Amino acid sequence: MVGRFSLLSENPHRTDALRSDRARAKGLNYSLNEKVQSTLELATETNDTGKKSTESRIALGNLFRCSGEVGRAIDLHQSLLGDPSLSEEQHGKSVFELGMDFMRAGLFDRAEAIFMDLKNDPSCRDSALQQLLQIYQHEKDWLNAIDCTEALKPSGKIRRGETISQFYCEMLQEALTANNPVLANRFLVKALGEGSCPRAALLSAQMAISEQRYQDALNILRPIPTEDSRYNTQVVELMIECFEDNENILELIDAVGQMHADHPSGEIIPLVSGMVRKKQGIVAASRFVQGSLRVRPSLRGLHELLVLIADLPEKEAKPYLHDLSGISSQLVFCHPSYKCVQCGFTGSELHWRCPGCHHWEALSACELPVVHSKQTTH
C-alpha cells in the first residue's frame, strides 16, 4: 500500500490524470479539490506511518469515492485492511468505508456482507443498519427492510417516510399485482396495524372498491383528508369510482365541497365536475364548479367553468359571465407583483432594498404564467 500511495502522489501522470478526472467529476467543486489536496499533503507529510496517516488515507479514499473514483477508493480502503499496524477502531472504520465504496459502485451483495458483519459491532451498529436498510429498499427486499427498521427504531435514526407500513404497502401492491387477495389482506392488516398511513388507507379503499363494497370504501376515504390533506386528489378519484353505478351523487358533492373548503385544491373540482355533468347534466356541473370557485377561486376551476359554459346555450351562459370576471380578477390580484430572491418577501410594489432581508436589488417581478412557446394542449 505504501508503494501504491507514493506512486499516486509522486507520479506526474497519475497526478495529472487525477486532476483531469477531478475536473470532469460532476458536482465536484473547488472546495472538494482543496480538500483532496490538503488530505494528500497531510498523508505525504506524515510519511505514511502512524495514526494520523491512516486516518488521512481513509479520508482520501472517501474523497475518491465522493468524486466518483470508486475504483480508487476501493483499492485504497482494501489495501489499508492488509496493514497489521491498524488499531481495531481503524480497521472497523476502513471496513465500513469499503462497504460504502461497494454501495457507491452498485456492488450491493458485497456491501451487504460487510454491513451484516458490522451490525454486530456496537460502535457502528446503527450506521451499518442504515446502510443495510438502503440496500434492502434498493433490492425491494421488504421483509429485511422491516427487520432493519425495527432494529433502528430505538435509535430514531430512520429517514422520513422509511416506515414499516410503507414496506407492507409495497408487499401488498405486489400481492395485488400477483392477484393474491388473501396475501394482500394479510399485508393490509399489518400496514394498518403500524398506525396512521394514508397509503394503507387508500389501498384498503381500493380493495373494497374492487369487491364492490362501496360504502366501506367511502367510510375509509372520508376521514383521510382530515388526517392528511396531501392525497386529496387520490381520495376524490377513488370516491368517484364508488359513485360510478349510483345516480345519487349528493354525498360525493358534499364530501368534495367540504374538502375544497378545508384544503382548497384546483385539481379536485374538475375531477368531480365530469361526474356531475355525466349524472346530472351540464347546467348542474356549471353550478357546481361556479359554487366551488366562489368559495376558493383557482385557475384550474376557472378553466373548467369556461369549458362548461362554452357548451351551454348562449342564454344560459350569460349569467356566468359576471362571475367569470370576478373570479379572474381575484386570481390576478391575489398574485404578488414582486418577490425577493434572497428571503422570499413578496409585495405589490418594487423596493430597491428588500424590507425583509435588506439586500439591494433583490426583488424581481413575479409574473402570472405566460406561455412563451406554442405548446400542444391535451
Ligand SMILES: [Zn+2]
Ligand atoms: Zn429579502
